Amino acid sequence: MTSAATPPSVVGVIGGGRMGAGIAQSFAAAGSRVVVVERDGATAADALERIATGLRRAGGAPESAVPGTVTAVSTVAELPPDAELVVEAVPENAVLKAELLAAAEGVVTDTCVLATNTSSLSVTELSTALTRPGRFLGMHFFNPVPVSGLVELVLAPGTTSTTLAAAIGWTRVLGKEEVVVQDSPGFASSRLGLALGLEAIRMVEEGVADPEAIDTAMRLGYRHPMGPLRLTDVVGLDVRLAIAEHLHATLGERFAPPRLLREKVARGELGRKTGQGFYRWQ
Structure with missing residues (x-):
């Protein structure tokens, strides 16, 4: 885990839709190397185009530089093992989210923070799919992610203080402010x-x-x-x-x-x- 003053060096984002692309864009603009997981080449290309367009409009990395900053893969198994943060941002399906988070846990190191971008599902229930639930929490970003100033950090009962501290630091590196809440239906x-x-x-x-x-x-x-x-x-x-x-x-x-x-x-x-x-x- 990096310090609060620096972004994670490598970030995995599972899902390249509107929310996933926004999360990827935000970390790429902060200096992270980002790997986006999408199900096939066409959807991956769409995700990379959204991210490139967003960076260009925001005055971040030029479009020609995006392939070196943000790349796409088609399976969770291809996530970089040295990722410091993996954020799941797929549709609100608890079974799908749990499967993907468990698969990601099998790829990354024990120090990687795993997060879900769910806006309403139980973070506590999702944590039961993991063998190391202490490094898991909700990082609820808001749409549109690059310009929204808020990230809601949702704690499961087992979330460690180290995990929370890392998430707070990374939230602030993105220029956003965190609110910390306990897991409850719909959060705050x-x-x-x-x-x-x-x-x-x-x-x-x-x-x-x-x-x-x-x-x-x-x-x-x-x-x-x-x-x-x-x-x-x-x-x-x-x-x-x-x-x-x-x-x-x-x-x-x-x-x-x-x-x-x-x-x-x-x-x-x-x-x-x-x-x-x-x-x-x-």
């Missing part, structure tokens, strides 16, 4: 953010106001940088629905998904990524 951020988003959806469903009016009220009245419905579009309605279903099962009726959310997801209106959610996107 997803739980509160989802409660606001679901109530906003219910207000649209009940005809209280249209999405733009609700979002404007929260931006101007409460100084939120983005209203809850536009944020839902950015996150993805399908992602919000999956988190709501999980919290509904674990925390009760107050997180029951609104009918309107289910209908939009069923129609494929998933937000920005499909061009239509509560707003129309170019």
